[in-house]
Amino acid sequence: MPEHSDVIIDAHQHIWDKSRADYPWLTQELAPVDRVFTFDELRPQLDACDVTATVLVQSADNLEDTELMLACAADEPRVAGVVGWVPLDQPDRTAELLERWASTPVVRGIRNLIHDRPDPRWLFRDDVREGLALLERSGLTFDVVAVLPDHLEAVLDLSERYPDLPLVIDHLGHPPIDLDGPPDGSEPWWDLFAATAANPRVRAKVSGLYPTGDGTAAQRTEEVRRVVDHAFTHFGADRLMYGGDWPISVLHGGYGITWDSLRPLFDGLTPAERTAVLAGTATAFYGLDPQRVAAAHAD
Structure with missing residues (x-):
């Protein structure tokens, strides 16, 4: 396998197709992304940003969406892992699907x-x-889409209740990017997000950070710097991973500007820290197949 310093793994990507699965949230109000998005459209954007491989993450609470991602992974060597779906509120069905995914190594x-x-x-x-x-007994990980204080409180609870369940907070838990001034306790994200870092089994994704407005990449860098610094302070680079959040990022200028806004924050790290955020953390957390990553790198 190549050295991690040569590898960039995007730990948060999506594909979707409304003819293959149901996406209730995907409506005309989100017109720019209310269409089919395939890996073929993503591939040249990964090339332009020197991204080696990706982790596909579920976009709908149904089996068909997971099967769409698995079909993509079967054809696309750059898909290093899949984060799928099970109905956690239906334990019998969850047990059945977890047994199925146990024989599908790309499901991580x-x-x-x-x-x-x-x-x-x-x-x-x-x-x-x-x-x-x-899920804890299955050996798989759990992505938490935390957008409310209740969700971060759930991470605190889960990390204590299920100590062997690896957790990752998507998009840094939806931080208050557009609030000016230092944290003063009026916005609960600062303390709650920091508290989740107390459990070493919890990770977080530097992804989905979209300031209001259409600023340049350099402007976005400065707008998100404060929350990203907060994440590095409490989690450290070895518990953070980069995610491009395509095609949601299309709503905010596209893959390129998203990557360009985060890259200066990564370039300011030490070489070891940058390697962790861009490849090492995702590889270790998801248990990505090193041979699959190496094949993607060679390709």
Whole structure:
């Protein structure tokens, strides 16, 4: 396998196709991304940014979306891993699917769209907790879509209740990018996000950070610097991973400007730290197949 310093792994990508799966959240209000997005469209953008491989992450709470990603992974060597779906509130079905994914090595984790559920404390439900216990025993990871304080509180609870379940907070838990001034306690993200770092099994993705407005890449860098610095202070580089969040990033200028806005923050790290954020953390957390990553790198 090549040295991690030669590898960039994008730990948060999506594909979707409404003819293959149901995406209730994908409506005309999101017109620029309300269409089919395939890996063929993503590939040249990865090339332009020297990204070696990606992790595909579920976009819908249904089996068809996971099967779409698996079909892509079967044809595309640059897909190093898939974060799929199981119905955590249906323990019997969860057990069945986890057994299926155990024989599908490219499946490295599970995610549910908890932020789209009416109950912000869905992860605290007894039936969901039974499903999470099964997930903990499976050896797979869990991506947490945290957009509310309740979601970060759930991470705190899960990290204590399921100590052997590796957790990753997507998009740094939706930080308050557009609030001016230093954290003063009025915005709970600062303290809650820092508290989640107390458990060494928790990771976070430097992804999905979109300031309001259409600034240049350099302007975006400065707008997100404060929250990214906060993440590095509490998690350290070896527990953070880069994610491009395509094609959601299309709503905010596209893959290139997203990468260009984050790259200066990574370039300011030590070589070891940069290697961790851009490849090492994702590889270790998801247990990515080194041969698959090496093949993607060679390709």
